[in-house]
Amino acid sequence: MSSPLLSLSGVGRHFGALKAVDDVSLEVPAGARHALIGPNGAGKSTLFKLITGTLPLSAGTISLAGSDVSRLPEQQRARRGISQTLQHSSLFLTQTVQQNVLLAAQRHHSSRRSLVPRRQAAARERVAALLSDVGLAGRAATPVAALSHGERRQVEVAVALACEPRLLLLDEPAAGMSPAESAQLVGLLKSLPESVTLVIVEHDLDVVFALATSVTVLHLGQVLLTGAPDEVRASEAVQEAYLGTGRESLFLDGSGPAHLEVS
Ligand SMILES: Nc1ncnc2c1ncn2[C@@H]1O[C@H](COP(=O)(O)OP(=O)(O)OP(=O)(O)O)[C@@H](O)[C@H]1O
Numbered sequence: 009m010s011s012p013l014l015s016l017s018g019v020g021r022h023f024g025a026l027k028a029v030d031d032v033s034l035e036v037p038a039g040a041r042h043a044l045i046g047p048n049g050a051g052k053s054t055l056f057k058l059i060t061g062t063l064p065l066s067a068g069t070i071s072l073a074g075s076d077v078s079r080l081p082e083q084q085r086a087r088r089g090i091s092q093t094l095q096h097s098s099l100f101l102t103q104t105v106q107q108n109v110l111l112a113a114q115r116h117h118s119s120r121r122s123l124v125p126r127r128q129a130a131a132r133e134r135v136a137a138l139l140s141d142v143g144l145a146g147r148a149a150t151p152v153a154a155l156s157h158g159e160r161r162q163v164e165v166a167v168a169l170a171c172e173p174r175l176l177l178l179d180e181p182a183a184g185m186s187p188a189e190s191a192q193l194v195g196l197l198k199s200l201p202e203s204v205t206l207v208i209v210e211h212d213l214d215v216v217f218a219l220a221t222s223v224t225v226l227h228l229g230q231v232l233l234t235g236a237p238d239e240v241r242a243s244e245a246v247q248e249a250y251l252g253t254g255r256e257s258l259f260l261d262g263s264g265p266a267h268l269e270v271s
Pocket of ligand 1: 023026028046047048049050051052053054055
């Protein structure tokens with residue numbers, strides 16, 4: 009088994025008396041497609057923010073490729089290779105697809121270097137390659153405002169990739185998507201190189217089981233189970249945690265995703 013890219017040890021975050029994330033330990037190997045799931049209020053978003061550095065830890069340590077990043081601010085973690093897409097779009101709607109991705113690439117590299125014409129040309133080439141990777145080669149000159157919801161999420165993935173991440177965290181990337189758009193997103197995420205490790209927080213369990221190589225189930229801030237997708241789907245404890253959420257059926261027959269046809 010490959011060494012962990014991301015290690016969490018005894019990670020906790022309290023809000024007053026509420027333990028939103030409580031003593032979470034977890035290892036994500038390099039190249040994994042790791043999903044964080046759990047019912048509403050389980051602590052998924054809080055854990056996500058602790059990994060990116062948006063929220064400070066109350067307890068524990070977080071390491072990236074063996075080095076402790078627990079006390080580093082968000083921007084320094086980003087420079088070390090942690091990139092994210094957010095639940096709510098952070099795109100500039102009046103700018104084109106290309107401009108949004110170029111801006112992210114320029115922000116990632118030092119601004120003075122990016123003013124050199126030779127570097128600008130290289131950056132444009134890189135952006136064109138990224139847009140091709142995410143299936144938006146023909147949309148470079150289109151303003152983001154004119155894109156469909158699914159296409160905007162594709163731009164967000166390109167923006168995150170422009171920061172050359174080792175670890176890409178995706179917060180509910182399929183939120184608001186049609187089944188066809190979700191299937192396209194899964195296809196895109198599956199096609200990313202193994203040099204980019206994915207951690208995905210997602211409510212759509214069809215997406216999770218179509219994509220994930222490993223799954224952690226959070227419940228009441230704690231890890232209920234980490235395992236292979238089949239193991240998680242067959243777990244009675246997980247089924248119980250999901251009782252009453254309307255998603256139980258995904259765990260009962262082990263038949264897998266109902267509506268995603270990923271090419
Ligand atoms: N800033 C905050 N202040 C106080 N309590 C918070 C804060 N953020 C989250 N919580 C609480 O922490 C718990 C975990 O919330 P979190 O948003 O991490 O769960 P989640 O699993 O992402 O839920 P959902 O699936 O509904 O997004 C919840 O009880 C929530 O109300």
